[in-house]
Amino acid sequence: MxxxxxxxxxxxxxxxxxxxxxxxxxxxxxxxxxxxxxxxxxxxxxxxxxxxxxxxxxxxxxxxxxxxxxxxxxxxxxxxxxxxxxxxxxxxxxxxxxxxxxxxxxxxxxxxxxxxxxxxxxxxxxxxxxxxxxxxxxxxxxxxxxxxxxxxxxxxxxxxxxxxxxxxxxxxxxxxxxxxxxxxxxxxxxxxxxxxxxxxxxxxxxxxxxxxxxxxxxxxxxxxxxKKDPTVDTNKQVLEFEHAAGNNLVSKDVVLENSEIIQPCFIGENVVLKNTKIGPYVSIGANSLVENSTIENSLIQSNVEISNANLNNAMIGNHAKYNGKYTSVSIGDYTELT
Missing domain, CATH: 3.90.550.10 (Spore Coat Polysaccharide Biosynthesis Protein SpsA; Chain A)
Incomplete structure (x- = not known):
């Protein structure tokens, strides 16, 4: 085959x-x-x-x-x-x-x-x-x-x-x-x-x-x-399937400083979370920093910096920087919104 x-x-x-x-x-x-x-x-x-x-x-x-x-x-x-x-x-x-x-x-x-x-x-x-x-x-x-x-x-x-x-x-x-x-x-x-x-x-x-x-x-x-909204929803469904199968998608080296992860979530390697609440239904790629934020139902790629955010139904590309109060954002790679 x-x-x-x-x-x-x-x-x-x-x-x-x-x-x-x-x-x-x-x-x-x-x-x-x-x-x-x-x-x-x-x-x-x-x-x-x-x-x-x-x-x-x-x-x-x-x-x-x-x-x-x-x-x-x-x-x-x-x-x-x-x-x-x-x-x-x-x-x-x-x-x-x-x-x-x-x-x-x-x-x-x-x-x-x-x-x-x-x-x-x-x-x-x-x-x-x-x-x-x-x-x-x-x-x-x-x-x-x-x-x-x-x-x-x-x-x-x-x-x-x-x-x-x-x-x-x-x-x-x-x-x-x-x-x-x-x-x-x-x-x-x-x-x-x-x-x-x-x-x-x-x-x-x-x-x-x-x-x-x-x-x-x-x-x-x-x-x-x-499109963006269906892709974020697909991320949610995949996380649900993985969680139901008993798979833990949170990297062992994630740094939690006064932060909380509500499953199901995917958190990549070398991610730092400070004063932050993540989940449910959030994916965050490797080498990212999130601080002073609340994020749910969102798809975030790697090498991202997020601060002072309240995100829901968001999709953020690689190497992006985001600092703001908008909730349902869609920003691509190497974009800065501060």
């Missing part, structure tokens, strides 16, 4: 945080989103993961020079071969996947690094593939599926009129990755675009018309990391 992770998007909806760090590398409760994604997939699939292939964007879109090194380390820690490909130009979901064509073979899970999830993957060997879905209130913003007799009948991209409320969350299983690769090659060779992009839903539709049978998979929890 292979895992293929397209993650080349610039994450414009999460700016300013994605101006310096690509969205899939944004840290949630101590780990980058993409690391949590592949760890979750690996933990629920009862098969050996042979390879994890990542499709990233070019350096000019903000992908740091050490991105490949870090991704290969994630794959190695899961006992898999790591591969990294670059999508130089954003030309759609199918094009992103095709950038990893050398890895797109055999049975594979494709997971776009936009969301996190909690689910039980049960791969049906009688089906040609599975598309994981979640019931949503407003399906017009998503690709959706229509079902018939337990199989997927139609794929509809962002329907203006209601056809289904089962949104495609961006996680797929393909029994035959070679077949998917060949269909994408056909799209590209014949320049078959939709809204000037090569879409994976078009590939799925062609495969279905050729007789492929796709079944829906459902997730128990779907956590969005697209």
């Amino acid at each position: 292979k895992i293929i992770v397209p993650m080349a998007g610039i994450g414009s909806r999460l700016r300013p945080h994605t101006l310096t760090v690509p969205k899939p590398l944004t840290v949630i409760a101590g780990k980058p989103i993409v690391q949590r994604l592949v760890e979750d997939i690996s933990s629920v699939i009862d098969e050996k993961i042979e390879e994890i292939a990542f499709i990233i964007g070019p350096a000019k879109k903000g992908f740091p020079s050490n991105t490949e090194e870090n991704l290969l380390k994630i794959a190695k820690e899961l006992g898999a071969k790591g591969s990294v490909y670059v999508q130089e130009e954003a030309l759609g979901t199918a094009h992103a996947l095709f950038c990893a064509k050398d890895s797109l073979s055999g049975p594979c899970v494709v997971a776009y690094a936009d969301t996190l999830f909690k689910a039980d993957f049960k791969l049906d060997s009688n089906a040609d593939g599975a598309i994981w879905v979640k019931q949503v209130e407003d399906p017009s913003a998503f690709g959706v599926v229509k079902l018939e007799n337990g199989f997927i009948k139609d794929f509809v991209e962002k329907p203006k009129d209601f056809v289904s409320d089962l949104a495609i969350i961006g996680i797929y299983y393909f029994k035959d990755g070679d077949r998917v690769r060949d269909e994408i090659q056909y799209l590209i060779d014949n320049d078959l675009r939709e809204n000037n992009e090569y879409q994976l839903t078009n590939v799925l539709e062609t495969l279905k018309q050729d007789g492929a049978k796709f079944i829906p998979g459902t997730v128990n929890t779907w956590m969005d990391c697209g």
Whole structure:
């Protein structure tokens, strides 16, 4: 089994945080989103993961020079071969996947690094593939599926009129990755675009018309990391899951001076808390200083200095400095608000 992770998007909806760090590398409760994604997939699939292939964007879109090194380390820690490909130009979901064509073979899970999830993957060997879905209130913003007799009948991209409320969350299983690769090659060779992009839903539709049978998979929890507020909420949910599993995410070397931590929280290494109340649902990255503050339900990255703050539903980037009375702030890396 292979895992293929397209993650080349610039994450414009999460700016300013994605101006310096690509969205899939944004840290949630101590780990980058993409690391949590592949760890979750690996933990629920009862098969050996042979390879994890990542499709990233070019350096000019903000992908740091050490991105490949870090991704290969994630794959190695899961006992898999790591591969990294670059999508130089954003030309759609199918094009992103095709950038990893050398890895797109055999049975594979494709997971776009936009969301996190909690689910039980049960791969049906009688089906040609599975598309994981979640019931949503407003399906017009998503690709959706229509079902018939337990199989997927139609794929509809962002329907203006209601056809289904089962949104495609961006996680797929393909029994035959070679077949998917060949269909994408056909799209590209014949320049078959939709809204000037090569879409994976078009590939799925062609495969279905050729007789492929796709079944829906459902997730128990779907956590969005697209915008600031949903990302802060995702941090909260991940902390809840970690705490329920009995995992202590507070570093042993945290310095507490007249301060209190209310679980669940993630507190990184070399963090100093002075006259401060932290939690619940707060993540603070390594080498940070917080003093004379009260913080809850917030996502704070590393090397941050915060003082005289009362924060709730806040997201603060790396190397930022904050001193103020605003509560629900969103400031990026290397920003000073004093």
